[in-house]
Amino acid sequence: MTNHVITVTLSESKKQKPQSDQLEFGRVFTDHMFVADYCEGQGWTDHRIIPYAPLEMDPAATVFHYGQTIFEGLKAYVGKEGQVLLFRPEENMRRMNKSSERLCMPAFNEEIAIEALEKLISIDKDWIPVTEGTSLYIRPFMVATEPYLGVSPSKKYKFIIILSPVGSYYKEGIHPVKILVENEYVRAVAGGTGTAKTAGNYASGLRAQEIASKKGYSQVLWLDGVERKYIEEVGSMNVFFKINGEVITPILNGSILEGITRKSILQLLRHWDIPVVERKISMEELRSAHQAGTLEEAFGTGTAAVVSPIGELNWGDDIMVVNNNQTGELSKKLYETLTGIQTGKVEDSFGWVVEVTDTVKV
Amino acid sequence: MTNHVITVTLSESKKQKPQSDQLEFGRVFTDHMFVADYCEGQGWTDHRIIPYAPLEMDPAATVFHYGQTIFEGLKAYVGKEGQVLLFRPEENMRRMNKSSERLCMPAFNEEIAIEALEKLISIDKDWIPVTEGTSLYIRPFMVATEPYLGVSPSKKYKFIIILSPVGSYYKEGIHPVKILVENEYVRAVAGGTGTAKTAGNYASGLRAQEIASKKGYSQVLWLDGVERKYIEEVGSMNVFFKINGEVITPILNGSILEGITRKSILQLLRHWDIPVVERKISMEELRSAHQAGTLEEAFGTGTAAVVSPIGELNWGDDIMVVNNNQTGELSKKLYETLTGIQTGKVEDSFGWVVEVTDTVKV
Incomplete structure (x- = not known):
């Protein structure tokens, strides 16, 4: 070579x-x-x-x-x-x-x-x-x-x-986790280093993570640093939501890391003809979907966990339970397909x- | 002890x-x-x-x-x-x-x-x-x-x-420097690590500094990460402006480092009965003051340079020359007093x- x-x-x-x-x-x-x-x-x-x-x-x-x-x-x-x-x-x-x-x-x-x-x-x-x-x-x-x-x-x-x-x-097998929506600390902001895989982004996130852990949550959901409205990442993972049959993930806006698992999941979903969109999504929108009963699944994606289902989101006074705190069908299918391809058990057509x-x- | x-x-x-x-x-x-x-x-x-x-x-x-x-x-x-x-x-x-x-x-x-x-x-x-x-x-x-x-x-x-x-x-003695106002990159945002003296803040600033250097500027002036309007720091220094007889420095807002030279200068100015205020100050306000002829002095403060006079600010299409690109009287007095105290040549009444x-x- x-x-x-x-x-x-x-x-x-x-x-x-x-x-x-x-x-x-x-x-x-x-x-x-x-x-x-x-x-x-x-x-x-x-x-x-x-x-x-x-x-x-x-x-x-x-x-x-x-x-x-x-x-x-x-x-x-x-x-x-x-x-x-x-x-x-x-x-x-x-x-x-x-x-x-x-x-x-x-x-x-x-x-x-x-x-x-x-x-x-x-x-x-x-x-x-x-x-x-x-x-x-x-x-x-x-x-x-x-x-x-x-x-x-x-x-x-x-x-x-x-x-x-x-x-x-x-x-003990794939299982949903509890997530705390972070309102005080910020992981990264446009113009900063959020799109780079660099130490400072992780150092910056430790404090919020520590506070969330003490409250019994496994990760924090990061909001944007400007308006504190739009969803960016979950812990050190990208994040996806399935609302009313459509999958939504925050668009790469200059402060979100371009995950390789994220990219692969977008490709898989398109390959399966499942509606998927990259766009801004706010916590308000997510709460409305939850109230309307259309928030079907939520999951983080990254190299370590591959797919990590979210069972509960805590945003201030609101507790939103997703899919009865069970791993959703799509989350499971994505996890099994991706890990299957990675380990050579599922045919890799990509x-x-x-x-x-x-x-x-x- | x-x-x-x-x-x-x-x-x-x-x-x-x-x-x-x-x-x-x-x-x-x-x-x-x-x-x-x-x-x-x-x-x-x-x-x-x-x-x-x-x-x-x-x-x-x-x-x-x-x-x-x-x-x-x-x-x-x-x-x-x-x-x-x-x-x-x-x-x-x-x-x-x-x-x-x-x-x-x-x-x-x-x-x-x-x-x-x-x-x-x-x-x-x-x-x-x-x-x-x-x-x-x-x-x-x-x-x-x-x-x-x-x-x-x-x-x-x-x-x-x-x-x-x-x-x-x-x-070659204290002299004013040229500063580029940074519109693309951001040093830190409230909720991040800007108030801590930690590596990530400096890593984040390198790229903008490199671009500014190539254009012939010695430092960048950082704006806030939310509205991109308000002045935060200059390079890795705090910043002060003298407008119409009053000294203004950005208030500690959760993303600005609390400089020890900054604090000492505030104390010196109050001791001398020179009007001084910590508050938000925007680039728009600075430009208006410059146009009105009331922007009398501008300077950065930090351990390395102690006081670093700003002779020129470039903000997009605007070039603002401060005090005819000469070290201002107050900048000089602050530099001499502080370095005098530090070296034992000026009585330390504090x-x-x-x-x-x-x-x-x-």
């Missing part, structure tokens, strides 16, 4: 792998990682797979002070015949470069990124869990490393990929799934 | 100190740093001054992915009699704890923080430059270190203080200056 050399240094000792049924999300990491270095004037150099180990970073590195950091998240699955499958990795790498532009960070060649992650996965293939619902979570990220306290884009970066075997998001072919000889 | 033990491990070799007249901002660091570790359930432990060295951080550390990081900035000066002076350090440590609350990070005892920085400065005292306009820049910061990819507050942190001898902000007394026996 490219003639870029990725050197490999294998770990001398292998870590003990966790049991499939005891896996959590993002706590355990595999034996190796991919790293490349960037220096202004030289571009990206020293592409290497090395043993997973702490990074050495100057205390003055830009990432610690001015937050120049972006990331992606995707998953690898083992298919029926033992093949390793990725879901639309080119979409993640394309988005990563959109994020890097917003944060004044350098682009990373998308083909080399995919080559690097395929090679890394091949080396740590034994770490991919096979139990139903488990997967290998892949975290590519880029951080600014120049030791300089002036507020300006760093001249040095690291691009890193780490891997983490993760458990089933739904330990060309979304990529088989990892780089079997490294070691 | 406290009975907290700060251990000291001195560097075996000393780095070469840069010449005073060649100092830049934030590129060179002293021989030592202060570090303390936090772990949920244990609190802050292992307070230590050690040789300045890279940090070892797990690639999955929260700071790299979800941006839980806050910082402060202040300066130390050498006074007439060789004494080391700090300017309102308790204000920085108080603000740091306000920032940490917004970012779901642990508080750090303010007295211990000041004790730590006094001790660190005493050890690296020879690094404080003495040439007019130079100083020792102090950067306390806190980063989240737990190796976990779930989006939730980290359970582990490091609090670190590093020191950097810095050059004069105005190499009790702002703290002399570093912790002379460590080594």
Whole structure:
């Protein structure tokens, strides 16, 4: 694909792998990682797979002070015949470069990124869990490393990929969650960094999430930062509503992240001839639909949960129970189809799934 | 002050100190740093001054992915009699704890923080430059270190203080700068993290700053994220306008940082009986004042530049030249008084200056 050399240094000792049924999300990491270095004037150099180990970073590195950091998240699955499958990795790498532009960070060649992650996965293939619902979570990220306290884009970066075997998001099967509509805090605003997958958006959301958790809600529903009326995202997921037979998701307005699961669901719905529209949708409209009995389903979408049904929405004094707090038919069908395609159990007529072919000889 | 033990491990070799007249901002660091570790359930432990060295951080550390990081900035000066002076350090440590609350990070005892920085400065005292306009820049910061990819507050942190001898902000004396009013990008919005000194706010501002620089402007003027009408900050400084004899600065509205220089300038102006008001001020109002000839002065305020006069504002098609592109009388008086107090040359009738007394026996 490219003639870029990725050197490999294998770990001398292998870590003990966790049991499939005891896996959590993002706590355990595999034996190796991919790293490349960037220096202004030289571009990206020293592409290497090395043993997973702490990074050495100057205390003055830009990432610690001015937050120049972006990331992606995707998953690898083992298919029926033992093949390793990725879901639309080119979409993640394309988005990563959109994020890097917003944060004044350098682009990373998308083909080399995919080559690097395929090679890394091949080396740590034994770490991919096979139990139903488990997967290998892949975290590519880029951080600014120049030791300089002036507020300006760093001249040095690291691009890193780490891997983490993760458990089933739904330990007891897919089930609806309770959501608190957030009226005080704001995740992002047009003109800010909401469309980029960058650290600051997540740091900003922690406080509201913490308050919601204490009240017994699993996520917050974010409203727009300007009018505080229109629905944007739920937790760190995109959000969909089925009202009177039509599926609605907030249109990408400059502060909403362009989710790859969101995009795939839009494609699936159109393929199934289910009416679907991307447009502004307000909490007032949602409440009216609920009162009229036409709010049929609501769900979040993202890489971690794929589809996360919403069973209850709390907006100030209003409690809106959706579909009797049961997983809706469409939510279930979308979840099963998408996870089926991702794991190779359902035919992929969209060309979304990529088989990892780089079997490294070691 | 406290009975907290700060251990000291001195560097075996000393780095070469840069010449005073060649100092830049934030590129060179002293021989030592202060570090303390936090772990949920244990609190802050292992307070230590050690040789300045890279940090070892797990690639999955929260700071790299979800941006839980806050910082402060202040300066130390050498006074007439060789004494080391700090300017309102308790204000920085108080603000740091306000920032940490917004970012779901642990508080750090303010007295211990000041004790730590006094001790660190005493050890690296020879690094404080003495040439007019130079100083020792102090950067306390806190980063989240737990190796976990779930989006939730980290359970582990490091609090670190590093020191950097810095050059004069105005190499050729205080002079007015050109500012571009930013209409596309937004620094922060109410409900976001604008009032906290956290990385995401700075990452968000880089792109607009880069575009402005290419057009020949030294900073951008940030407008509010809701109506895009009201003035918030200039670059990473607070901003003041003198209109028809009255000084106006944007009121702290939930997205503006509460600057310590801003606060000191408000106190100085009130002390001098100069009319001053904190309120909303729009670009429309500023343009009207400029057209009427009543916009007498404009300046940014912050730790780095102290007072930075604005000579020209570009708002779309309007170019507004302020005070014939000359440093105004009030800007100059504020700059000279504040830097005079900070360096011990002007009597401090406010009790702002703290002399570093912790002379460590080594």
